[in-house]
Amino acid sequence: MPNSPETNCDALLTVEALTVSVRTREGTANIVRDVSFTVAPGDFVGIVGESGSGKTMTLMNLLRLTHDPNLTVSGHVWFGGEDLLTLSEKRLQEIRGGQIAVIFQDAMTALTPVYTVGWHIAEQLRAHQNTSQKAAHSRAIELLKEVGIPAPEVRVNAYPHELSGGMRQRAVIAMALACEPSILLADEPTTALDVTTQAQILDLMQQLQSRHGSAVIFVTHDVGVVAQAANKVMVMYSGRIVEQGPTQDVLATPQHPYTWGLLGSIPKRGATRRTVRLVSIPGVPPSPLTTHDGCAFADRCAFVHERCVEQPPLVALAKHPDHSDACWLPRSDRESLRARVLVSAQPADPNDTAKRDQGPA
């Protein structure tokens, strides 16, 4: 067994060359390709990208949560000196829910309809901390209170269908926090909720994260969510990380043309629907069945050139070694090209946009 990496001794989680492929009738689909990153205590890492870019498969395979016999997973996921990809199922079950907890998009995935909310939380405590039934019940009430569920003494006895979508997601967060995990994996936990509840849940996760000091790895297709909550961001495209770094650096000086496209697709701060022109990135991502030697974004990139037939490596910026991207464009050209893309995402004339929104006269 390889040794755990000495260079990342401050990291809570170190992912090295995570690669996931799946055998299908049409051939082998490469859905996560050579993904490496580290998570430090207290980090809030946002994984962002379009649908199908491999975000969920990256997240789920950190803890080997996919049980498809056609999947092959390779690489290393170091946590507490152990490689999670090589552990026995028994040892992994001790870690899941205990030291690393998961929150899914749909709260109902995590809840069994015939058991009460309190039972679910108590079950986590009994499974991982050998807590007595009485103590687990009291702790469940405390946790429900902490995640903002009103009348927790009553709601502890409620069945999942008796709660609203937002309350169920809060209950799932309470369950995930029950054993004070050092890492929370969250797969679009706010997507199924209305906009107001989404904002409340995101806010709650940030508060709880700073209170409990857990690290969060959060999958989303929404760059706005990353901007609000994450201190680190990983932009994924076609199974690979194309850009990663501290969120403020990536948002202030994005380097990859795909990131420019993603940022061009979100409303600017303070803009109203009437003054924002959403630009989408033309074209669609390649099928994971496609084998490409070069940059997977080349077919959609406005700046494609000869070099793009080769896969660009992730290279750090000289002045910001934590910020890296995988693109062959010369660094010296990036600022002017980025300005061109992002400026074209702004409405030339807000009145013009307003007129267009009114539709044909």
Ligand SMILES: Nc1ncnc2c1ncn2[C@@H]1O[C@H](COP(=O)(O)OP(=O)(O)OP(=O)(O)O)[C@@H](O)[C@H]1O
């Ligand atoms: N078991 C599987 N068999 C075949 N292909 C799969 C399997 N699981 C995932 N895929 C494919 O792998 C790719 C990556 O999927 P993944 O769910 O990680 O994407 P994602 O970025 O999370 O997308 P979304 O935002 O839509 O959830 C997709 O093209 C998906 O169709």
